[in-house]
Amino acid sequence: MTANATRGRFVTLEGIDGAGKSTHVGFLAERMRARGRPVVTTREPGGTPAGERLRELLLGEPMHHDTETLLVFAARREHLARVISPALARGDWVLCDRFTDATWAYQGGGHGVDSARIAELERWVHGGVHPDLTILFDLPPAVSRGRLERAAANGRTLDKFERESDDFARRVRAAYLERARAEPARFRIVDSTRPVETVRDELARIVDAL
Numbered sequence: 001m002t003a004n005a006t007r008g009r010f011v012t013l014e015g016i017d018g019a020g021k022s023t024h025v026g027f028l029a030e031r032m033r034a035r036g037r038p039v040v041t042t043r044e045p046g047g048t049p050a051g052e053r054l055r056e057l058l059l060g061e062p063m064h065h066d067t068e069t070l071l072v073f074a075a076r077r078e079h080l081a082r083v084i085s086p087a088l089a090r091g092d093w094v095l096c097d098r099f100t101d102a103t104w105a106y107q108g109g110g111h112g113v114d115s116a117r118i119a120e121l122e123r124w125v126h127g128g129v130h131p132d133l134t135i136l137f138d139l140p141p142a143v144s145r146g147r148l149e150r151a152a153a154n155g156r157t158l159d160k161f162e163r164e165s166d167d168f169a170r171r172v173r174a175a176y177l178e179r180a181r182a183e184p185a186r187f188r189i190v191d192s193t194r195p196v197e198t199v200r201d202e203l204a205r206i207v208d209a210l
């Protein structure tokens with residue numbers, strides 16, 4: 001994975017809203033710790049004080065899709081500089097709920113932002129840091145919609161993206177799957193229509209093989 005053997009691994013979780021990323025992030029971190037890996041768990045947009053304030057804007061406020069893309073990458077610049085890069089340099093593992101694949105999927109696939117612009121920002125902001133492994137929680141939008149509606153009925157307020165149409169979610173999912181096809185060595189696609197325990201078993205196998 002890297003020339004520097006002491007560098008930690010960078011693992012990202014991706015998938016449409018309601019796919020199960022937040023459900024499984026704690027389990028994944030514990031599984032890694034049980035195998036002796038120091039783990040930093042974080043999320044995007046967010047992960048830093050400035051990033052969390054940008055998250056509030058991004059998930060709550062309608063805006064031009066280019067503005068959204070720029071703010072996502074602004075939060076990411078902060079996240080890489082303050083959290084992700086220092087953790088990897090210490091030898092910690094980083095487990096991140098969403099990263100740049102989400103920008104390709106949501107702003108690119110969902111909103112149609114020009115891929116050349118996303119690629120340029122990615123080059124600028126990443127500075128050579130890329131995930132070693134990306135777990136893509138995959139399921140049809142109709143299934144995630146049902147889960148989100150149940151969560152909403154139980155009192156959870158849905159954010160801007162969770163309220164988007166199923167057609168939007170279909171474009172996001174297609175963009176994620178296209179990225180997974182383009183980089184099969186980095187991605188593991190997990191069928192998230194299955195019960196939580198079944199998904200968990202597969203995640204344990206993925207982590208144990210790292």
Ligand SMILES: Nc1ncnc2c1ncn2[C@@H]1O[C@H](COP(=O)(O)OP(=O)(O)O)[C@@H](O)[C@H]1O
Binds near residue numbers: 022
């Ligand atoms: N495998 C599953 N089967 C049934 N419901 C699930 C499953 N995984 C997650 N859920 C439920 O679906 C909802 C969305 O899950 P969540 O982990 O918040 O998704 P994400 O973080 O990917 O948006 C939650 O209410 C969660 O309890």
Ligand SMILES: [Mg+2]
Binds near residue numbers: 021022023097
């Ligand atoms: Mg989540």
